[in-house]
Amino acid sequence: GRQESQVGFPTPKPALTSPSDGRTYVMYHGTTRECADSIRNNGFRRSSKGMLGPGVYLSRDLEKARRYPIDHPDEDRVIIKVKVNVGRIIVITHQNHPLQETWSSNGYDSAWVPPNCGMVKSGLEENCIWDPSRIQVIEIIKPKQAPPIPDCYLFVVL
Template identity: 50%
Template structure:
């Protein structure tokens, strides 16, 4: 059986990891970190993020490409209760927030941006993502308790499998490409427009690039 791929217009950055001062590019997907309490980590893995109501960059989900930044959160608990989640983040359209445009620090989304980025300037950089669906937990980057880390990693795998079953359907044809779902294949989201895609599609034209 041959599989035809054509017309795909979306970005993938093979590096994945950005340097602290490197500006993220529109439409790319990057690895970042998010610090949370070990009890909250389970809910995030299974149900997704709940955006913060406020902060330096206003409403959104806060993360950083620097693990040391994430390891300091949350600030009101013991370091042994903290877990750092490894994320895959589809940044979308990014606004750099510095001294020249600090007036957009909390209104960047209303001005058409998906992610706000504060570059490092005497501190550690941070990012704020408006839409929680742009973030996917893919691993545990730091956890002092080996048992908790193992449990969370198993939960990540279980959730990924259940999500794949929900996307593909346990029987019949794949809901995305229409092909037989008996032999399971992964369903993901386009890095650019977040539309559901799978490797068996003949064509996908990214809405943000068309």
């Protein structure tokens, strides 16, 4: 018998490019069922702290939102899908950026951390929106528990 091996790689998703000023984007926020109900009824509220200072933390990357809240049981996690007008945006690419936590008082409506820039452990992008009224809830979705995707697949035909 002849042996053949074939290695296939999953198709990489396109990298998220920098959001543009004044544009509206679909983003995601991972939270608990209870918090999602409160957000649906009363809207988002700024967190008091975080890597980018106070604001509402969102991501255009569904995978990022799926991981939150960290250390919470899967059955209590939901994702809020939203539309956001980002307004005037600043790109924060490194820790200790001079406006990392003060961008909102310097004329910016939102801050964006690009993927794989070293600021976020997961390497996934993150957005912080100062004014919750820029955010409109589309729907609340239950994340699918997808198994981790291996770096490659190996198929052997004998």
